[in-house]
Amino acid sequence: MGTSPASCVYSVSLPAWILWVHKWATTELAWTTFPESGWEEVSGYDDSMSPIRTYQVCNVREPNQNNWLRTDFIPRRGVLRIYVELKFSVRDCASIPNIPGSCKETFNLFYYESDGDTATGSSPAWRESPYVKVDTVAPDESFSLLEAGRINTKVRSFGPLSKTGFYLAFQDLGACMSLISVRVFFKKCSTTIANFAVFPETATGAEATSLVIAPGACVPNAQEVSFPLKLYCNGDGEWMVPVGSCTCNPGFEPATTDTQCQACTPGSFKYKPGEGSCYPCPPNSRTSTRGANVCPCQSGFYRADSDSPDSACTSIPSAPQNVFSTVNETSISLEWEDPLDPGGRDDIIYNVVCKKCLSERSMCTRCDENVDMTPRRLGLTQKKVVVRNLQAHTRYSFEVQAVNGVSGKSPGVPRYATVNITTNQAAPSAIPTVHLMKSTSDSLSLSWLPPERPNGVILDYEIKYYERGQALSHTVTAQHSTARVEGLRSATPYVVQVRARTVAGYGRYSIPMDFSTSVHSDPQKSVQDQLPLIVGSASAGLVVIVALVVIAILFSPGVKVYIDPFTYEDPNEAVHEFAKEIDISCVKIEEVIGAGEFGEVCRGRLKQPGRREAVVAIKTLKAGYTERQRRDFLGEASIMGQFDHPNVIRLEGVLTRSCPVLIITEFMENGALDSFLRLNDGRFTVTQLVGMLRGIAAGMKYLSDMNYVHRDLAARNILVNSNLVCKVSDFGLSRFLDDSSADPTYTSSLGGKIPIRWTAPEAIAFRKFTSASDVWSYGIVMWEVVSYGERPYWDMSNQDVMTAVEQDYRLPPPMDCPMVLHQLMLDCWVKERNLRPKFCQIVGNLDKLLRNAASLKVVTSTYSGDLLRIGGTLPGHHRKSLDSSQSDIARQHVSQTLPIRV
Structure with a gap:
């Protein structure tokens, strides 16, 4: 077992040897050969004089060669994809005189899976099946008789493997060659620590493009801040796209390499989790322990309950x-x-x-x-x-x-x-209240309570009274807290107030009280003093407000408003109102170029009377359609027929009276924008790319001005003609969120899936589709264009994409992306939809960039593939590979901005 960077090696080793130099033999490898006259095991020395064993074959003068060599059983050890490094030399057929034309300079590599070491000299059979062919291997250089053997090195891989182990087999069909060494290995992502989370050694997947998820665990003295903790291992043995995050516990700070959390030293502390460093104890506090999350106050000093632990300890103030x-x-x-x-x-x-x-x-x-x-x-x-x-x-x-x-x-x-x-001498306080004891036609008998604070001996009380509504008042005095006021008019209301007097003077009056004298007892007394009865009457006319409700769509000069064709009861009525019916004799279908939601898509020609013949795209409605499918199919034409803009796909007309039903649009020679960009990676200038984006934005501004919401804006739904003019397409499919799906996507009524990664957060969470959600999607389209059709968020799952966006992560600038373009993307991805730019503003900004090309030369420094958080970056998968020095620079950049979220 050996090791190499980013790989694990299981060596079935034939140590290096020199061709055609006879050396003394070492221990035999004894691999299985068929037939016995084919491959031959030979011993020798390598350049360092170490003994080696190798296999060679050179039956070039005999026709119909079929020589097999099989290794011993190699345990798979749970890996799914195997890599084989071969070192070999091959004799140049032209340097061998007098040989038939059957001489070869290649050999075949096979493998055979087995659950045990069961192979024999005759089983499995020596043929391509049951062996699985990996490749035909050819040398980069062959050698002649007079030259030393030229060593070739080739690496091949195969998988996925499922059984306990496998054999390697080599088939010679007539070459003169030597097999010097075979090294069998697999690739892995080595154990790593990212942002205080440990991810175990992980073997790569079955395919070179596979992503294997490795679960993570926080390093000691760290805690999760978001979960799940996972990291993706790609097919090259590189880690990418971290999800989740850990951070150091209170009392612990990152170590120098940011791979562990170390305790704060005595005299320092850290009171909350995070990547910050420990701090010296605040003034008037101290700690002598390691790993402190707070420094206790010294005697006579304190912290308030609202003070944070990093606040200085304070004392009580002195007296005012x-x-x-x-x-x-x-x-x-x-x-x-x-x-x-x-x-x-x-x-x-x-x-x-x-x-x-x-x-x-x-x-x-x-x-x-x-x-x-x-x-x-x-x-x-x-x-x-x-x-x-x-x-x-x-x-x-x-x-x-x-x-x-x-x-x-x-x-x-x-x-x-x-x-x-x-205190000084003071007047008495106010009388609390005055009471009416008796009322006659010409007098009022009153009483009151003394003031609460007399502030001395009360000498007397003053009673002030006057007729209500009159300015003239009268006063009388009383020695006690009762008095009778006489000489009043009968049946008359009076206002009465009382105040007390001491040697310091009068206090404040009591609050005004209303009392009335009674009616005079003489029956012949005129009632002229009685209050008149005022009877008022008012008449008013009935005001009738008539509300006229007029439901109409008003068209101001030069402005159209989109009308939803699905509000029509009869789809034929809508399509005939917005789309032109074309005679079948004017249409010629030439070839099928694809398949759509409803049927085939064809290229053809349209020749209408009085117009030049034009190449067109023809959508067909497949046979056996339902009425619902026909309605939706014609609904798309009814929508397109309302649009007339150079950056929106143009509807030529429909054929509803023929079979099949046809929709005819202008023909876009370069097809969908995403595939067109991938085929032309790196071939356009930045100005050309901005011109494409400007066209898309202009088309979306037109649609937005008509109050039309696209809902599925993506590069795959933008078509490109031969002049690189981009036009918005794909209209009219009603969509809803499939809540039962384990992989949430928007689903059309006909089953078509719309990926989450193009959809605005509020549209995912609350189905709020607006022009603002289209602006979010336009930002993704910008990223697709500048990255030449790369898939947004790469191979991340839809759930991981939604989680990342919710945590304010955004796509990074693609490689060589102008800074101003990426900033415009970020503006489109603002979480608050009302703060996103309008399409009219986007068009204006792009026009300024096209007029000022110098601004497009300032390129962002963030590596492509790193998820970007508002205020920082994340290391991860790169569209273009980075060498180790670049990776180190990226890690340093990340440590200075925002920690990795794992």
């Missing part, structure tokens, strides 16, 4: 400075300045504690709840407060506390400044 007060009777205004030491924080707020002191020596107690502080008592952000409703001639003590986010963590009380204040 320079508190001063202003007294206004029983109101006080307090102001202060910031503490000298804020504790290292900027979230300081203030609390004001009010205490009432009855005497100089007595203890002060908390103020009553009726004491009002504006704007509030606690949580003040400004350094000012106004205190009202204090008692007159009373001493108060006010504590102004400074607190911050960690004050609640400190075991002590907040630090504060104190100010002692004695």
Whole structure:
């Protein structure tokens, strides 16, 4: 067993030897030969004088040679595809005199599978079946008699294999040759670590193009951030297209090679998972352990609950400075300045504690709840407060506390400044309310409660009254909290207010109260003082709003609006309204060029009266169609017939009265855009490619302006004529999401599949097909054009594509892609559909690029095949192979932008 880069080797070794130099024999290989006069085992030395054994054959002078050589049984070891390296030399037939014309310079390589070492000298039979032919092997160089043997090296592969092992067999049909060595090996993707996930050694698939999925596991001290973890191994033994991701745990940072997570050293920490490095402990904190995810605060310092672990530890603030007060009777205004030491924080707020002191020596107690502080008592952000409703001639003590986010963590009380204040004499507070005790025709008997804060001895009360609606008022005084107001008019409403007076003056009036005197008792008293009864009447006309609903499609000059033909009950009515009926005598079918959804597609000629003969494409409706198929077939013609634009496929007409039913369109010589680009890889200039994209965008702008949503815009549905003019095609198939499918795709009503990789996310998730979703698809078409028809997202599954797009991964720029083109692609792939450009903007941008060709010379540096995330790149499969130095550069670039997502 030997090894080589990206491969595992099982050697059935014939060590190197020199042709036609006789050396002493070593241990025989004893492979099986047929017949015995054919292949001969020979011993010798190689260039380093090591003994070797080889097989040679040279029966060129005898006709009808059929010499077989079979190796020993070779265990398969679970691999699916085998590679064989052959080293051999062949004699030039022209250098051998007097030989018949049957001399060969080639030999055949075969293999035979078996579940055990059961082969004998006669079984399996010495013929091509049951042996499986791999290839006829020819040398690059042969040699003559006078020359040293020229060694040829060839590598061939075969598979898939399914049994326990196999034999190799070599068939000579008349050559003069020597088989020097045979090396049997298989390719594998070696164990690798990508973005902190380990992927095991994985053998390649059965075919050279196969992708084998390898499951991954996070390295020690790492955790998954997205799953599943998997990596694809391609047929060349290279890893590509990572899916899922791991990242280092809190307390651990990436090692130098980004293949493991190492613990933070003492004095450093990392509080959240991710690829970031460990950081030194924040100020006023420390840790002496390894792998710390937080640094504890030192004594006297704290973190608030809302502080992140990477925040510095802080302390409580000192007391506010320079508190001063202003007294206004029983109101006080307090102001202060910031503490000298804020504790290292900027979230300081203030609390004001009010205490009432009855005497100089007595203890002060908390103020009553009726004491009002504006704007509030606690949580003040400004350094000012106004205190009202204090008692007159009373001493108060006010504590102004400074607190911050960690004050609640400190075991002590907040630090504060104190100010002692004695209030002045003050007028009494307002009378709470006034009550009516009795009402006569000329008097009102009133009562009220004393003020809550008299602020001294009440000398008397003043009652103010006036007729409602009048400005003139009258006052009377009372010694007690009751009074009778006399000399009033009967049956009249009055407004009454009361206020108290002390030596400090009058307090505030009570709120206005309405009371009415009663009706006069004299029956002959005129009722002229009674309030008149106002009776109002209004008449209004009935306003009738007539809504006229007109359902119509309005056409402004030069603008058409698309009409869905499937709204017609009769499909013939729609197709005859939008498509021209052509006589069968005008159409000549020449050859079948393909097959479509409904039948064959042909090339033919159309010769209509008064018009030149034209080459056309003819779609046929296959025999045995259902009425639904005929309706859908003609529906596509009804849609195309409404369009008239140089970048939209043109409908020539239909034949609905013939059998079969035909749709005739203009003929596009170069066929579908994707296959045309693949056949012409690298043959066009960037300007030519941009011209193609501009044509497609112009066609889509026209369709969008007509309110038509294509739903299936892809390079396969763009046709190209001989002048490289691109035209949008494939219209009219209604589609729905097949929820039951394990591989989600959009499915036409006739069973046609539409790949997920061209479809906008909102169309997949919510079936929201709009011009914005067509713009997303146009971005994919741009990528197909610049990559010359490469398959979007390569061999990734549809589910992996949807997952990647949802995680904001986008296709990278293809090789040699101008930066401005890839940026336009990314604009088309913005997740929020309303932020994507309109087709009119896309056309304008491409026109600017065509006028300013210099902007197309700035090429992106991202390698093709690397999935791109907004803000970074991902390494993976490359359309063009990279050597090891380029791969290293790519990895360095990725490590500086965004980690690999696995």
